[in-house]
Amino acid sequence: MIEICIASFNSSILKNSNAIIDPNCKYLVVNQYDDEEGGLVSLADFPMTVNIRVFNVPEQGLSKSRNFAITHAVGDILIFADDDVIYSPDLISILQSAYEKENVCFVTFNNQDETGPKLESKMHNYLSVLKIPSWCISVRRDALDGDQFLFSEDFGIGAEYNCGEENIFLANLVKQKNGLHLDSELVMHQGLSTGFLFNSSLAKSKGAMCKKIFGYKGWFFLLAFCFKKISQIGLLNFPCFFLTAQKSFWNYNE
Numbered sequence: 170m171i172e173i174c175i176a177s178f179n180s181s182i183l184k185n186s187n188a189i190i191d192p193n194c195k196y197l198v199v200n201q202y203d204d205e206e207g208g209l210v211s212l213a214d215f216p217m218t219v220n221i222r223v224f225n226v227p228e229q230g231l232s233k234s235r236n237f238a239i240t241h242a243v244g245d246i247l248i249f250a251d252d253d254v255i256y257s258p259d260l261i262s263i264l265q266s267a268y269e270k271e272n273v274c275f276v277t278f279n280n281q282d283e284t285g286p287k288l289e290s291k292m293h294n295y296l297s298v299l300k301i302p303s304w305c306i307s308v309r310r311d312a313l314d315g316d317q318f319l320f321s322e323d324f325g326i327g328a329e330y331n332c333g334e335e336n337i338f339l340a341n342l343v344k345q346k347n348g349l350h351l352d353s354e355l356v357m358h359q360g361l362s363t364g365f366l367f368n369s370s371l372a373k374s375k376g377a378m379c380k381k382i383f384g385y386k387g388w389f390f391l392l393a394f395c396f397k398k399i400s401q402i403g404l405l406n407f408p409c410f411f412l413t414a415q416k417s418f419w420n421y422n423e
Contacts, residue, residue: 179207198223231334380418
C-alpha cells in the first residue's frame with residue numbers, strides 16, 4: 170500500500186483541510202514542534218475514515234522529518250509530502266499502475282503549477298532528477314536499504330543549506346536504482362517553494378549541493394545553472410548571487 174509521509178511544523182497541517190482525505194492509502198504525519206501549546210496534533214484532528222499515524226517530534230529540520238518518516242513508515246511505496254500540498258484524486262491509482270507495469274524503484278510526477286516539473290514521461294538520469302521537488306517523489310520503501318538513501322540533514326528548511334535535499338536524495342538513488350518520471354500532473358503546491366526564491370540562501374544551497382552531488386565537476390553544473398536562471402536572478406543581483414554560490418561551492422566539505 171502507498172503511504173503519504175507528511176512533514177509539518179507546529180500543527181500547520183491543520184490549515185490544509187485537503188491534506189488528508191484519501192481512504193485508499195496510509196498517512197504518516199511527522200509534526201515537528203517548538204511549542205507544545207498549539208503546536209501538537211493528534212488523531213482526533215483528522216477524519217476517522219482515513220488510515221493515519223501521527224508523531225509529534227520536538228526538533229526542527231525538514232530532512233530530519235523525512236528521515237524520521239522513512240524509519241517509521243510501513244507502506245510499500247512512500248510519497249514525501251509537505252503540509253501545504255494537495256494531491257490529485259487519481260494519484261494512488263496512477264502510481265500503483267506505474268509500479269505494477271514498470272520494474273522501477275522510484276517514480277516521480279509533474280506539478281499542476283509553476284513550482285514543479287513539466288517533463289515528458291521518461292526514465293530518469295542524473296540530470297533529470299535535479300528538476301524534481303520532494304512532493305513529486307514516490308519510492309519503494311525496500312529500495313531505501315542504506316544510509317546513503319536518507320535525506321542529507323545539512324540541506325533542507327531548518328538546516329544550514331535551506332534547499333537541495335531532494336536533489337541529493339534522488340541523485341544518490343539514480344546512481345544505483347532505476348527511476349521513472351510520469352507526465353501526469355498529480356499535485357498542487359500552495360505557496361512559493363524555497364527553490365524559487367533567488368536570494369543569497371538559494372545561492373549558498375545550490376553551490377554546496379552541486380559540490381555534494383558531482384564533486385569538483387559540479388562547478389560546471391553550478392555555472393550552467395546560474396546563467397540559465399539569470400532572468401530570474403536579475404542582472405543587478407547576478408554578481409552577488411554568483412559569487413555567493415561560488416564561495417559556497419569551494420567552501421563545502423562533507
